[in-house]
Amino acid sequence: MKIHIDLDCFFVSAERILDPSLEGKAIGIGGRSDQHIFSKQDTRQTMSLDNRGAFVMSFFQENSSSSTNDLNAFIDPDGRIRGILTTSSYEARAFGIYTGCTINEALQKCPHIIIKKPNMRLYQRLSHELHNFLCLRIPLLEQGSIDEFYGDLDGWVEDEDVPSFIKALQDEVHEKLKLPVSIGAAKSKYTAKLATGMAKPYGTQTIYPAEVDAFIKDIPIGKFPGIGGKTKANLQGYGLQTLGDIQNAKSLFLNRTKSTWELYLRVCGIDTTPIEKEHIRKSIGISRTFDPIRSREEAKRRLTILSRHLGFAIIRMGVIPTNFTLEIAYELRYKGKAAICENRLFSDKFFKDTCQRLFEEADNFPSLHIIRIGISTSQFTAHSHRALSLVEFEADQEQHTLTQQSKKLREKYGLDALRWGSEI
Numbered sequence: 458m459k460i461h462i463d464l465d466c467f468f469v470s471a472e473r474i475l476d477p478s479l480e481g482k483a484i485g486i487g488g489r490s491d492q493h494i495f496s497k498q499d500t501r502q503t504m505s506l507d508n509r510g511a512f513v514m515s516f517f518q519e520n521s522s523s524s525t526n527d528l529n530a531f532i533d534p535d536g537r538i539r540g541i542l543t544t545s546s547y548e549a550r551a552f553g554i555y556t557g558c559t560i561n562e563a564l565q566k567c568p569h570i571i572i573k574k575p576n577m578r579l580y581q582r583l584s585h586e587l588h589n590f591l592c593l594r595i596p597l598l599e600q601g602s603i604d605e606f607y608g609d610l611d612g613w614v615e616d617e618d619v620p621s622f623i624k625a626l627q628d629e630v631h632e633k634l635k636l637p638v639s640i641g642a643a644k645s646k647y648t649a650k651l652a653t654g655m656a657k658p659y660g661t662q663t664i665y666p667a668e669v670d671a672f673i674k675d676i677p678i679g680k681f682p683g684i685g686g687k688t689k690a691n692l693q694g695y696g697l698q699t700l701g702d703i704q705n706a707k708s709l710f711l712n713r714t715k716s717t718w719e720l721y722l723r724v725c726g727i728d729t730t731p732i733e734k735e736h737i738r739k740s741i742g743i744s745r746t747f748d749p750i751r752s753r754e755e756a757k758r759r760l761t762i763l764s765r766h767l768g769f770a771i772i773r774m775g776v777i778p779t780n781f782t783l784e785i786a787y788e789l790r791y792k793g794k795a796a797i798c799e800n801r802l803f804s805d806k807f808f809k810d811t812c813q814r815l816f817e818e819a820d821n822f823p824s825l826h827i828i829r830i831g832i833s834t835s836q837f838t839a840h841s842h843r844a845l846s847l848v849e850f851e852a853d854q855e856q857h858t859l860t861q862q863s864k865k866l867r868e869k870y871g872l873d874a875l876r877w878g879s880e881i
Contacts, residue, residue, distance in 0.1 A: 458619045458642050458663075459732065460608045461649040462591065462626075464584075465637040465658045467604035469546045471583050472573050474635050483549035483570040487531060487540045487560045494745060494766065495759050497881055527574045531560050538564065543575060547658055587634060594626060599732045607646055609732040620663045627661055643669070648726040650682045669726035674701035681724060688720075700724050738774070742782075742833025743767040749788050749826030756827050757816060761877050763832055764812040768805050769872055771834060772864050777803045778834035783815035786829035787822050795819035798836075801849060804856035805863060809877065 468486040473479045531540040538561040545554045552567040563570055584603045591598050595608035614622045623640040630638050641652025642663040656662040664672050679689050681700055697703055703724045710721035722728040743763050779800050785793040795818035801807055812832055866874050
């Protein structure tokens with residue numbers, strides 16, 4: 458049997474560990490895209506790659522807030538309340554508050570809600586502690602994200618003993634780490650994850666093979682992990698509304714693409730996706746949304762900062778990316794995008810210059826305000842057979858050596874210890 462372990466309102470639960478008085482209260486965790494990253498002052502930022510899984514590295518600022526309510530941090534000088542909620546407690550959700558709603562909207566629906574700024578250093582530490590705890594109790598463990606894990610119990614726990622095992626595991630996690638989790642179990646990873654969702658909050662559910670058909674019959678297709686908005690719309694175009702409808706439409710999936718057939722097998726709970734103990738990261742990126750800016754010089758300054766942060770993560774990972782992509786979001790929902798493939802030895806200077814070149818290519822609407830910049834890299838040479846270009850290798854080697862030296866200084870004194878002159 459496979460199991461899926463999901464932390465209930467993880468960020469809120471973590472805050473309650475620090476401050477037990479928050480228990481039972483409406484809590485919202487909100488942010489403003491940590492725009493301190495663009496500050497011209499030294500913010501003493503550090504970065505963590507400790508946790509593995511499907512989430513991006515985290516940057517930390519030393520002077521984090523510890524007050525009971527951080528609402529003042531989201532109020533502009535003109536009195537406007539800015540920011541969106543990353544997550545909220547179940548007590549807050551009872552008022553119609555949802556992930557992604559604005560803090561202002563949350564306050565209108567629930568005036569007594571307590572707003573906290575994200576404390577990613579705390580969340581990463583607790584996730585790491587839970588990972589180590591679970592490794593001692595489950596022989597094969599996969600971390601899917603900062604707040605979810607998969608485990609394989611085959612050969613370790615008999616199928617008939619799985620319900621009691623996951624309930625005991627849930628109780629032990631809460632007792633030892635003070636973290637509430639929900640756990641689902643099934644033969645398939647995807648069915649186990651679906652079972653966890655149905656068991657929340659703080660529940661457990663085991664779905665045996667003979668029970669899958671009845672279990673999925675009336676579940677809306679949008680509830681299934683991996684079915685996003687676009688896929689959902691396509692399936693609904695064929696009149697499919699529930700997972701049971703998908704199961705009964707086998708011929709529709711059988712003669713299409715490999716991915717659609719794999720989706721069908723996952724929905725039916727008969728896929729054989731294994732538990733992967735170690736994830737090989739195939740890409741990494743960073744993006745920030747901010748108030749509209751027209752100045753291209755300021756946009757390029759922010760891009761330089763983003764490239765420095767992402768470059769630090771790349772050099773920490775010990776990989777050499779060869780695919781580079783930059784995306785720009787403008788006001789009025791316009792977008793620009795550019796990409797390039799370069800087989801060059803990685804360095805800070807090479808990456809900064811490449812990002813600036815991509816920006817010039819992607820900026821298709823120079824008269825519009827920019828509200829978001831994102832850069833990403835992929836196709837790491839450490840995971841492929843691509844050869845590096847020999848034409849610029851000698852110069853690249855010098856820059857690569859300088860970058861390695863810069864990495865040591867930033868690890869010791871923070872990411873802002875060394876910055877480009879154009880950032881200031």
